Ligand SMILES: NC(=O)NCCC(=O)O
């Protein structure tokens with residue numbers, strides 16, 4: 246498949262250009278920004294300094310007045326996932342093509358075990374990912390517990406390059422786990438140096454809330470939001486945080502959608518606990534009013550879990566992101582088309598849960614956070630790329646524009662505009678939850694593995710060119726954990742000898 250132009254259609258595919266000079270842009274890293282040139286050869290950044298001179302065979306891109314930044318890393322996607330009786334519509338090629346057009350050059354997807362079998366799940370996802378057009382990594386869900394699962398977690402970490410496991414506290418009857426399993430999982434994650442991730446909603450209470458709505462005759466998409474209110478997200482977030490505190494291991498809360506969950510994270514972080522909070526674009530940008538839309542196709546496209554919340558939660562999450570209470574932005578790209586969403590036209594419980602965002606994330610976060618003045622350009626790089634690379638232990642290979650880093654780079658023009666439209670997006674889905682949104686800041690060029698894959702509004706991507714990125718255990722969030730354990734043991738004091746009780 247080498248050289249095949251799957252999207253975009255011209256003949257060179259950018260594959261001839263293995264040497265690129267980006268001239269005169271403002272190079273932005275999470276720690277620093279400076280006007281400099283960037284020289285790339287064979288997929289790697291060779292030099293970052295001013296006035297680099299090159300031979301005539303090098304492709305030169307003028308970035309004067311533009312930002313040159315690390316490509317986005319999306320920590321949370323579901324491509325080709327079997328879920329709620331169907332399969333997400335974007336596979337590892339179409340989802341990644343969309344990502345590249347929006348300035349994201351790596352994503353981390355979730356392997357779902359097959360009947361609890363981790364190895365079978367891993368093999369299946371490695372197969373699905375063979376059509377990849379950009380670099381990717383995997384988290385893995387844990388859906389049941391026994392000795393085999395525990396042993397397979399060791400294999401995943403020590404042999405297969407996975408360093409994070411997700412526990413679903415919701416989706417009763419399918420993916421949901423018990424507190425007992427969560428506790429075992431947290432202990433195992435700690436011993437392996439793997440990050441424990443939680444989908445934090447009280448699944449039992451959600452089931453009760455759903456029953457309540459159906460009994461009240463509320464069967465439309467609004468029933469989705471009404472059946473799983475913020476208090477259930479706050480409760481599960483607090484529970485997971487306390488259990489992680491008890492075990493003394495880092496916890497990563499995925500898709501933080503409410504003030505209730507965010508405040509639990511803020512409280513724990515203030516007390517010194519290692520908790521990471523990931524808002525997703527839908528939670529930062531949208532409100533739940535769409536779920537009350539009278540047209541089912543429109544309303545159902547906003548059904549995801551935890552639900553998109555009332556206006557006000559979005560702004561609180563933005564503030565939490567800009568002040569460091571929350572650390573990095575994902576999408577939870579989990580896309581179903583309107584035919585799939587219509588499975589739930591009579592009963593909101595059957596609407597497949599999930600929204601798009603892999604293509605829109607960089608533009609919407611830039612516009613909402615940087616363009617609005619809530620966030621610096623360097624912090625934009627941190628929350629869309631660098632922090633993810635650091636947490637999952639692949640920095641500075643990813644998440645930086647430094648000599649020796651992978652050449653995954655975007656050029657963003659702060660003076661150009663973007664517009665989101667189903668008609669022009671690259672996802673396979675026939676709807677878009679951000680339809681019609683416009684803003685400032687446009688990704689004009691995406692470079693992936695040292696090749697230009699997005700330029701002049703055209704994609705030049707090659708299925709099979711994406712690489713699996715292994716993520717080693719014991720990332721920086723584990724530093725010092727053993728010292729806290731030692732302090733805990735010391736605080737227990739010497740064992741007490743007691744005489745036998747007498748009757
Ligand atoms: N979030 C959602 O609605 N769908 C994807 C599965 C998950 O992350 O919970």
Ligand SMILES: [Zn+2]
Pocket residue numbers: 444499500550551
């Ligand atoms: Zn989830």
Ligand SMILES: [Zn+2]
Pocket residue numbers: 321322323577579
């Ligand atoms: Zn998800």
